[in-house]
Amino acid sequence: MKFLKLENITKSYNLEPTNFKSFIIDVKKFFVSEKQNNNKIVISDCNLEVEKGDSIALLGKNGAGKSTLLKIIAGITYPDYGSIKRNCTIASMLSILTALEHEFTGYENIFFLGAGMQISKNNLESKVDDILTFADLHEFKNTPVKRYSTGMKVRLSFSICVNVACDLIIADEVLMVSDQAFKEKCILEISKIIEQKKKAIIFVSHDRYLNKKICKYGVVLKNGNLSKIMKIDEAYNYYDLINKKNINN
Amino acid sequence: MISNLKKIYLYKDFLFQLIKKHFVNFYKQTILGPLLQIITPLLQSGIFALVFGKLLDFNTDSVPPLLFYIICTSYFNYFRGSAMKCSNVYQNYQGLFRSFYFPKILMYISLIIENFLLYLIQFIFLLAVILLYFLLGAFEKINFINILLSFVPILYITFFSINLGIIFSSLSIKYRDLTHFINYIMQILFYTSPILFSNSVVSKDLEWFFYFNPIYYPISYYKNLLIGSQMPNITFLFSSLIVLVLLSIISYFLYKFANKQFDDFV
Numbered sequence: 251m252k253f254l255k256l257e258n259i260t261k262s263y264n265l266e267p268t269n270f271k272s273f274i275i276d277v278k279k280f281f282v283s284e285k286q287n288n289n290k291i292v293i294s295d296c297n298l299e300v301e302k303g304d305s306i307a308l309l310g311k312n313g314a315g316k317s318t319l320l321k322i323i324a325g326i327t328y329p330d331y332g333s334i335k336r337n338c339t340i341a342s343m344l345s346i347l348t349a350l351e352h353e354f355t356g357y358e359n360i361f362f363l364g365a366g367m368q369i370s371k372n373n374l375e376s377k378v379d380d381i382l383t384f385a386d387l388h389e390f391k392n393t394p395v396k397r398y399s400t401g402m403k404v405r406l407s408f409s410i411c412v413n414v415a416c417d418l419i420i421a422d423e424v425l426m427v428s429d430q431a432f433k434e435k436c437i438l439e440i441s442k443i444i445e446q447k448k449k450a451i452i453f454v455s456h457d458r459y460l461n462k463k464i465c466k467y468g469v470v471l472k473n474g475n476l477s478k479i480m481k482i483d484e485a486y487n488y489y490d491l492i493n494k495k496n497i498n499n
Numbered sequence: 500m501i502s503n504l505k506k507i508y509l510y511k512d513f514l515f516q517l518i519k520k521h522f523v524n525f526y527k528q529t530i531l532g533p534l535l536q537i538i539t540p541l542l543q544s545g546i547f548a549l550v551f552g553k554l555l556d557f558n559t560d561s562v563p564p565l566l567f568y569i570i571c572t573s574y575f576n577y578f579r580g581s582a583m584k585c586s587n588v589y590q591n592y593q594g595l596f597r598s599f600y601f602p603k604i605l606m607y608i609s610l611i612i613e614n615f616l617l618y619l620i621q622f623i624f625l626l627a628v629i630l631l632y633f634l635l636g637a638f639e640k641i642n643f644i645n646i647l648l649s650f651v652p653i654l655y656i657t658f659f660s661i662n663l664g665i666i667f668s669s670l671s672i673k674y675r676d677l678t679h680f681i682n683y684i685m686q687i688l689f690y691t692s693p694i695l696f697s698n699s700v701v702s703k704d705l706e707w708f709f710y711f712n713p714i715y716y717p718i719s720y721y722k723n724l725l726i727g728s729q730m731p732n733i734t735f736l737f738s739s740l741i742v743l744v745l746l747s748i749i750s751y752f753l754y755k756f757a758n759k760q761f762d763d764f765v
Contacts, residue, residue: 263763268673276673325600327762340600348594353523362520365513366599 254300259332262289294474303447307461310471338417346407352396369414385409419451437463517609536620544568558697560728571694577618578656584610585664645724652717665750669757673764698729713742
């Protein structure tokens with residue numbers, strides 16, 4: 251069974267500023283329905299299927315709609331059109347630094363984030379040691395997270411997502427601030443999980459090395475359109491070709 | 500409806516964590532901690548008792564002014580606290596909403612539960628004050644069934660405040676200044692409800708005016724249960740219930756709108 255199936259997903263955003271003028275327009279729209287829509291389409295007619303054991307890098311330049319697509323997958327935002335079928339539990343690492351409760355200790359945050367991802371308390375209790383060991387935060391488990399460095403917060407969040415019993419991990423630029431040693435540790439852990447076909451991952455990063463190490467496949471998002479799933483090297487060739495064309499133009 | 504309740508049940512652990520988060524955020528690095536829940540209404544009621552009860556000699560239904568104002572303010576403060584906290588949900592917790600999916604109604608429920616628990620602290624203090632006046636002979640009307648029944652108007656105001664909060668928080672996802680209107684509503688309701696004055700001073704000719712105040716009946720009933728204040732006509736209950744039903748319908752649609760559009764605007 252597919253973990254995730256996106257069909258004809260389209261999403262647009264209104265990029266106009268919100269002020270008195272937009273309020274007057276909204277009031278007018280309320281009384282006279284206007285078909286004209288000035289929204290900018292961020293994702294257009296996008297299809298994607300994810301199965302157990304898949305590791306997919308989502309490639310695209312800034313503003314291509316990668317984060318929006320991840321938010322749609324996570325259920326944080328809704329598409330204008332299209333359908334999403336989720337047959338999995340999702341651990342999302344989208345705005346991980348704001349997800350943590352900064353007054354809670356690292357230990358308490360494991361239960362806070364875990365509960366938010368619908369992981370049972372028993373499951374979390376059995377995983378606490380693994381999470382702290384992986385994040386190398388045993389020493390700081392009773393320290394409030396507000397005293398953690400950004401890197402430590404990322405380590406904690408990432409460790410929770412990787413260690414708890416969820417099916418699909420979606421990560422958006424999570425390892426950007428991590429040190430090289432932790433990045434290598436994550437690459438090893440994720441590769442292990444993917445090889446054992448326990449979970450799937452959709453990964454967004456501008457770090458080519460990380461993408462190639464973590465993901466077997468890649469998809470390219472360009473002008474709101476998603477390419478077909480390709481082997482990661484093919485996906486990068488296609489991505490580079492698009493970028494070259496853009497530079498030449 | 501049932502699927503929504505199921506969802507809430509599935510997230511019960513997270514609901515507990517959210518309540519814990521609210522308490523920790525409120526009480527960490529404080530000197531007085533939960534004592535604030537007693538000191539604040541005591542100071543507020545003390546000033547009201549001094550100004551309105553003693554200096555201006557307002558009628559307080561033959562009970563000591565301090566007791567009268569503690570009862571009135573505890574009810575109104577619970578209402579105000581719940582509505583105000585719920586009216587800023589999307590602005591205050593946008594980081595969490597953007598991190599992972601969870602039903603947004605959980606945030607409202609957690610804030611209401613937090614506020615109800617804080618109310619219970621005030622309620623215990625209120626009972627202690629009633630008992631003290633009873634022992635001193637200044638108050639003779641303790642009725643334990645009425646004390647339990649006082650949670651009925653609390654239930655009404657809980658639903659009323661969560662609906663009001665949902666409406667304002669949903670409207671403010673696009674136009675943030677709409678949240679400020681709830682402050683005006685609170686002020687209007689405070690001065691037009693029998694909080695500072697007794698129901699007995701309300702002129703029969705002008706009583707119709709209170710049909711526009713949906714908390715007039717519940718607060719009067721609350722006072723009646725605890726200190727035997729005069730009850731208004733039952734028709735005021737119907738007007739309150741009609742307003743509650745209307746608010747619930749509006750808040751249901753606005754919640755659905757905000758749930759889908761939140762990320763587009765906030």
